[in-house]
Structure formats: C-alpha cells, structure tokens
Amino acid sequence: MGRADFRNPVSESRRAKWITIFVAGVFLALVLFIPLVAVFVEAFRLGWGAVLAAITQPDALAAIRLTLLVAAISVPLNMVFGVAAAWAIAKYEFKGKAFLTTLIDLPFSVSPVIAGLVYVLLFGTGSFLGPIFNSAGMQILFAVPGVVLATMFVTFPFVARELIPLMEDQGTGDEEAAISLGASGWQTFWRVTLPNIKWGLLYGVLLSNARAMGEFGAVSVVSGRLRGETVTMPLHIEILYNEYNFAAAFAVAALLALLALVTLVLKALLERVYGRDHAGAVRH
C-alpha cells in the first residue's frame, strides 16, 4: 500500500494528512486522554506511598482478588460459549440465524441497570427461584454468585461478536477440506479453525476481560457491598470516593486503567510479532 510520504495519487497531501491527524488528536485528547491523565494525576496527588498504601490495604486486596476471581470464572465460560456460538452461526446456514445473532448481542445494548435488575427479579424476594435457592442454603444475590452472573451477562457477547464476522468471512472451505481428508471434527477445530481465529479470539477475550473487571452498574445492583466479600474493584472505588478518600479512589481506578492499558498494549505487541502471517485473517 502506498504509505510513502511523497505525493502519490492514492494518498493525501501532507497538509491534509497532518490536519486529519490533528483533528483526530484533539478529539481523542478531549474525550479520552485528558480524562485518563486526570485519573492518574488525582491518584498521584499524594505521592507514590499513598498509592501503594491504597492498593495494598486489606479491603483493596480483597476487592482485587474478587475482581480477578469473577473475571477468571466469567471470561472462560463466555469464551467457550463464543466459540460454540460462532461455529454454529458461521459454519452453517439455518433459519432464524439473524434472530439468534440479535439475541446474542442483546446484553450489549441492555442497560447495566437492567442487567442487575433481571437478577434481582429472578432471585429476589417474591421471585420464583429465590426461595428455592435459599432453602437449599445457597445465596445468589448479594453474594459472589450474583456478582459473577451479572458480570457474565454484561460480557456475554464480546467473544461471539468478535468471532462471528471473522469466521463468516473465512467461509467453510478450510474445514470442508480437512473433513474430506479424514480429520475428525475436533481435529478440524483444533488444527484448522482455531489457528485461523486465534487473534480474533484473543481480542474478544481481552475485551471481555477488561469489561468484566471494570463493570460497575450491573454489579452494584446485585452486590450488597459487603466489604471483603462482595466488593469488586469498581465498587471499592465508589466506596472510597464516598468516604472522601479521593486520592485512594483514584489510585485503585488508576490500577484498573493500567491493567486494561497493559493488556491492550500487550495485544498490540503480540500482533506485531506474530500477526503478519495472518494478515488476511486478522481484523487489525
């Protein structure tokens, strides 16, 4: 592709290029980078020591632990679902496919408040399931299972959304060839399909993970905010903020932002190293 700097019929003038970059830069600065910088500035207002103290305090550690646990449960489950759903939708033609795809996307545009509400309606007082679980001694709402369920709901479509268009683009030719050469279904999946979709899958998992760690609205409805038990990192931030502990709140927020940024940069680097040979299959 003609990315050279000299004037070439399929690229823009230098001036147009830099104006475009400038416009994009100002836009991103206003809505993305300055808010991000503000989080870090607020966090480090009282210095490194305060940041360290804030994130190693027992309640903060418990919140980090719970956040990781919730992500460690919900992300793999959603990954397995995403792969299965993408396989069923992309590799076959059947009636009702558009409808099924829409249903899978639904949690995406459902308000996080509703995502929490559905589990309250399902397991709360006056619901059908709540008393059953309660009599079995299982607490769903205001306990870890509720937090996990709400997180799973919110991060539900990410992997599937990433994989479906990718696998549809790739078609069924490779798989059909493998099957006709005598490979089993599993062999085809592991040796043919998976290598083709791994970058899409990785991207979906990373997004899913980032969202799982950062979800606030849905989790806040079902959590009950028991310190050390059902408080995730975003909720811990809210609690600190409400206790006028602004610096500590932003310290934990900065940690969360940093985690996200590191995974995203990591993904970009991995792609740069390995991604070239799959240029056609990778989305970017």
Next chain:
Amino acid sequence: MSVVTSSKARWRWKQPSVIPGFGLTLGFAIAYLSLIVLIPLAGVAWRSAALGWDEFFRIATDARVVAALRTSFWTAGLAAVINAVFGVIVAWVLVRYEFPGRRLVDAAVDLPFALPTAVAGIALTALYASTGWIGQYFVDWGIRIAYTPTGIVIALIFIGLPFVVRTVQPVLEDFDSEVEEAAATLGASRTQTIFSIILPALFPAILTGFALAFGRAVGEYGSVIFIAGNIPYVSEIAPLLIVMRLEEFNYPAAAAIGAIMLIFAFIILFAINLIQAWSRRRYGHG
C-alpha cells in the same frame, strides 16, 4: 460453499453441511444463552406483565418517563453521530498514517470498555465542571457542560468511542487499494476518491458502529449520573428512573420501563444485523 438446494425446493430449517458439530455447538450456545440471558430477561417481561396492559401503557406514556426516554435517545443519538464522524477520522488516521505513538493510541481506543463507567463519570465531571481543567474555558463563553444535557453527550461520546473506530478500522484495512488506484487512473481527484469511492464502501461499517454506539449509550448509567445533573424533564435519563422505581419498591414499574428499553434495544440490534447481512451480500464484508 457447497449448498445443495433440493430440486423439490422443500422448506429446510438447515442447509446440509459436511462439517460436524452443529447440534453440539448450537445446542450449547442456545442452552447457555437461555440460562444467562433469556430466562433472566423473561423475568422482566413476566414482572411487567403482572401490571396488565392498561397500567403498562400508563407507565409507558407517563410524561416523566417519555421525557426521560427522549433525553436518553437524543443524547445517545447525538453522541453516536459525533462518534461516527470522528470515529471514521480516527480509524483513518490509525490505518493510513504512520506517526509516533500510533500503537499506543490504537490500544487506548479500547479503554472506555475497560475503565469502570463510574470512574469515567467522576473524571469527566471533574474536567468539564465549570471549575475543571476543560470546563473553565467554556464558562467564559457562557457554556456549562457538566450538569447539563451537554455533559451527558460528553459521557456518551466517551462510552461509544471504540465502536465506530473498531468497526470501520478492519474494513478500511481490507480495502482494496487497486480500487483507489483505478479511480486515480481514471482522473478522480483524491477528494473525489475518498468521498465517492471509499466512504460509500465504509458506509455499512459506519452504520453498524453508529448503531452499536447508540445502543450502548441509550442504556448507560454509571458515568451519566455523575455528570448529568439529573433534573426531571431536562437531564434525567431513563435508567435513572428505573433505579428510582426500584428505590420506591415499585418493581413492576421498574420492570416496565426496563421492558420498554429492552424492546428498543432489540429493534436497534436487529437493524444492525440486517445492515451487516445486507452489506455482506453487497460488499462481501461486515
């Protein structure tokens, strides 16, 4: 694709395929989908059904609810339009140009997914309040951003930022440069090529990104309540009304407003999938 159409043109639910695993994957996908999404959502429908049609209709047409839904929809719509315009520019810059820090910017675009929405709300409010780093410059012009609907739009731009960029980016990357070269050979100026060749081809992706950003923004709660001001009929959003009904222990009404938003969400998403299916047929990509 080895699709064999029956000569009798018999109605088939599924086209035959040599690839195994259809029952397993579809079965698992539907079971999991039902467990995590459909059954819980059915609870909302069931609870609001308990109201009866008349009561549901009364809640749906209540002036306050209508005003809140209107606020949610126009702010989300405006934010999505702004994201569509600037999202294309950002995607263009990321795909076509080399400049220092490009990879970092590329990675950072996904950040609104990851940053807790409440943190985003607090940070944006601090910046855009009339005493904030950015807000103070607007006050001189008599513009207040935080605690007005403008503030809601800012928060929703942040929330929806990744969608347009991430849907347009891959299409732009796959865009066949031969088409551009052909246009240039035939005498089209660069501006003509961009506006009559490239942008129309990007259009389905832009529309998808727009709809995704819109759908996500309509339901956003965490970041908006900090920056909105939450004044009834002015800057009160629909999800906040749901929360209020919950606090009043009025679960059916909460479920009813939730159901209205769910219906809209479903319509939006169905439209997105139709756009994608159409564009795949027409352009061969999503």
Next chain:
Amino acid sequence: MTFKRTLALAALTGSMLLVGGVTAHGQTLINVSYDPTRELYREYNEAFNAYWQEQGNPAVTIQVTHGGSGSQARTVIDGLDADVVTLALASDIDAIAENSGKVREDWLGTLANNNAPYTSTIVFLVRKGNPKNLLDWGDLVGEGVEVITPNPKTSGGARWNLLAAWAWAEEEFNDDEEQVRQFVGDLYRNVPVLDSGARGSTTTFVQRGIGDVLLAWENEAFLAIEELGPDAFDIVVPSISILAEPSVAVVDEVVDAKGTRELATAYLEYLYSDVGQTLAAKHYYRPSDPSVVTDQSLLERFPDVQLATIDDFGGWGVVQPEYFGDGGIFDQIYQPAQ
C-alpha cells in the same frame, strides 16, 4: 498457543489469590446503614467489639454497608442477610417490614426514643463568609441562588430536606397550602443538580464548586467542614428545621435464623450507652440522651433550633406516599416545568 497459556496463568493466579483470602471467623454481624454514618460506625464497631468481649463473648466480625437509605433497604428486602438495619428514616424500615416481613410490623418502639439512638437536623452549608447572605429558607428561592440537595426519590436525607423547607413555609405562610407548594417548587427550581445520595451532593458542592448552598444533614455539614475545608465553608442554621430521626431495628427473620438475636440486640442497645452516645455526639449526631455524655464540649457544638417533627406531618405512613410516592408532591413540583 500463547493466549491459552496466558489465560491459564491468569486463572491460576486468580484462584491462588482467592485461596489466600479465605479466613475463618466467629460470629458475624451485618449492619445495613445509610450514607453519612460511615465514620460513626467505623469507630462504634471497635468500641462495641471491645465491650462485647469484656462481657465474656468471642470477638465478632462486623460488616457495615452504606448507600442511599432506600437502596440499602431494598438490598435487605431482596435477600441481604442483615442482622440490623440503621437507616435514615423510619419509612425505609417500614418498607422492609411491609415488603418482606423480615422486620416485625410493630418494630417502632422496640427501642427507646422511637428507635432513634441519635437524631440530627437539616442545616445550610454555605461558602465562607456567606457571600449571598443566605440566612433562612426564604432566601433560597431568590433569583440566581443555586441550591444543592440530593434527589428525595433516592436519598433519605433529601426527604428530610424537603420536609424541613415545608415546615418553615407552613409557618411563614400560615398553612396556606398553595403558597407552601409554590415556595417548595421555587426552591427546587433553583436546584441545578439532583444527586442520588447525600454524599454525592456534598461532593458536587464541595469538590466541584457548584451551588451557593448545600442542604445537608447537620452531621454531614460538620464533617464536610472538618474533612474538606475548615476555611472554605460556614454553617447556617435556619429558623426552623426538622427533627430527623434515623431509625435502627433488629432484622427478626435473619437473627432468628442465624441465632444472633442476642448479639444484634446488644449491638443496638449499646448505641444508647454512654459510650455509644458520646461517639454519636463526637460524629456530630445529636445524642437522644445527652445526660450520659460527660464531655460537655461535644454537646455545645449543636446550635439550638426550632424543630418540627415527622409527627407534625402525620408520620411516615402518610408522608411517604403523599410527598414522595409516584405522582406525589415532589413529582408534581416538576410537572409544569415541561
């Protein structure tokens, strides 16, 4: 496959961290409270634990959750196993009794002083020197005055705010309901931000610099000055305010199931002891029994103010639906604004 290994590693780290976090405890007590009591109960829990162990009991783990009073009540209704609730107003405990039966219907009166071990009132927090000269409720409806208060739909303190303004207006306008409504409507039309909770409003006023006056719990106003800016704010006490009674109750169903009734009752009763009352006063709550507080300097901080009571309005059973229910007086205030 790099990403699989990464994922496995992440899962492993997660589970290791989790195992590290499991600890064993004796009895636990969950106290579901409202927003501004964070500092009070942090200190009270330690004091109670010491007292409880002196009585020959094993140490107890006390968990307190905070939030808007209404949403806190909702968590109990929907199944949070709270042993005691210490909420902003009686109607939220009524709601628990009505909607879940977890608290007995006749809970009010099971403890002294209407189940309110401490009371509070509503005052104005203004910017230093009171530049807009806001001295009483009547000044708040002036042109260009910005009033910060949370949303009465989601905040308990905000309901007391509205009632205090209402009580002043009734006196001012000789119970002319039309004028009272007009006044309260004008007051809320001067509100640029309705946060969902008391803490949110304080932050908006103090941190963001929005508004000329914050309608606040007396304890919240004192705390804001202490924590956020002794030189930046003044407290103004209006001529009439309201006696806000934050209520406490044992959650019968939970304590009977868990076998913690004795502990829960002791926890609430100790609030009425000299230690509990002194701690309440220290955190700017007005003790219900000031005679047991020996440190007079703590009591001298509370200004004298004429206080209306919730009974003047007919009790929460009447007030909640009439003023704050769906379509009630508060909703009507905003209707013409369309």
